[in-house]
Amino acid sequence: MEVGQAIRLKRAVREFDAEPLLEQALRAILNAGRRAQSAKNRQAWHFIVLRNRQTLVELAKLGNYASHLSGAAAAIGILTPNPDERWSIMFDAGQAAAYMQLAAWDLGIASCPATIYQTEQARQLLGFPADLHLRVVFSFGYPADPGVLTAPPRPGGRKPLSQLVSFERWQDPLP
């Protein structure tokens, strides 16, 4: 799929088909995340892949609006150093997340982020060390409704450029 088309059509999907993700697809998604840019090339991220149903069901209870995790074919959690240490930690995690979502979409695989609120329970569930933190986990899977993969963007889903772009000085319009 062309870059422009993937960026235009990719949308969050919360309902997934039961079809599992093959290892090849998972690796393609993870490799995209690995390729993302990071401040000073630190690559201060670790990806934890979850396919075990019981784990996904437990994790879905550790955030609000995270229930889609329980029905995902797989999930990828992005472990990072403490996000409060410097702003670039979550900026870089966001870059890796964007790459993973686009690489998945390119394979017909949809995704949705979930914020983890009970972070200590997540640590116990997944066993990662105290110097790493889990704030966000992405569900992945083939969409229950394959039509979403080619549906045009929802009207009004994003603010128009005129509301969010300045040119040279604050609030001067684009030429």
Next chain:
Amino acid sequence: MEVGQAIRLKRAVREFDAEPLLEQALRAILNAGRRAQSAKNRQAWHFIVLRNRQTLVELAKLGNYASHLSGAAAAIGILTPNPDERWSIMFDAGQAAAYMQLAAWDLGIASCPATIYQTEQARQLLGFPADLHLRVVFSFGYPADPGVLTAPPRPGGRKPLSQLVSFERWQDPLP
């Protein structure tokens, strides 16, 4: 360009051709940023486009390793609410930044991030209000060496998957 190819080949470029970016290209890049996902669809970002050479030269002095801004065909600063308010602010900014960089690369336009350290001077230079913050600005331009657009990734530029992926539990390997 295919999504997978753009993700694999996109690299940071600091030296740019003098050729300006046409408005159509700038709008394609900005529209990609606008399409990125954000927590609760807040779209808590504002993009400030800079082409004025004097502004770029001044801005290049406001960060370390930011000198590439002075030679960029254009730059886009990502204004956000206070990054300390919640981790999702810079995570979402990172998602928008990744989309903009890939959309640019698809057009043969390279980019490089610059961190702004003298944030108050940047505010005075660009005139944005006190509730917005500028931490990162991206240079954009046609690369001085067009060969970078098709060069294979540098060996060792990224950690291998085996070092940064766990499966089901911390440090259990992928199957």
